[in-house]
Amino acid sequence: MFTLDELAKTIAQRANATAKDSYTGSLLEKGATHCARKFAEEAIELTIAAVAQDENAVRAEAADVLYHLLVVLQARGVTFTSVVGELEGRTRRSGHEEKASRKA
Numbered sequence: 001m002f003t004l005d006e007l008a009k010t011i012a013q014r015a016n017a018t019a020k021d022s023y024t025g026s027l028l029e030k031g032a033t034h035c036a037r038k039f040a041e042e043a044i045e046l047t048i049a050a051v052a053q054d055e056n057a058v059r060a061e062a063a064d065v066l067y068h069l070l071v072v073l074q075a076r077g078v079t080f081t082s083v084v085g086e087l088e089g090r091t092r093r094s095g096h097e098e099k100a101s102r103k104a
Helices: 004-014 023-029 032-052 055-076 080-090 095-103
Strands: none
Touching (some): 004 023, 004 055, 004 080, 023 055, 032 055
């Protein structure tokens, strides 16, 4: 089964590729702000698909969101492993408790 970790590694490998050779490279060449805007655009498209209850569009847009999220992480130098570690730490307590701790 293909994993998000594999996708993150592929994105990291393509980070230094030229825009001509790689879509990922073209995104990263434009910088973190551009990557974040592209992620936001894809998130909006996913939201629209979900509201429209179009399963095929939701699937496709969710894939775009996950890909562009990992590109944003790469652009900012944040490893996917560190995000998974953050999630793992949060699962050790209730969601309400975890959210309350971030307000402090």
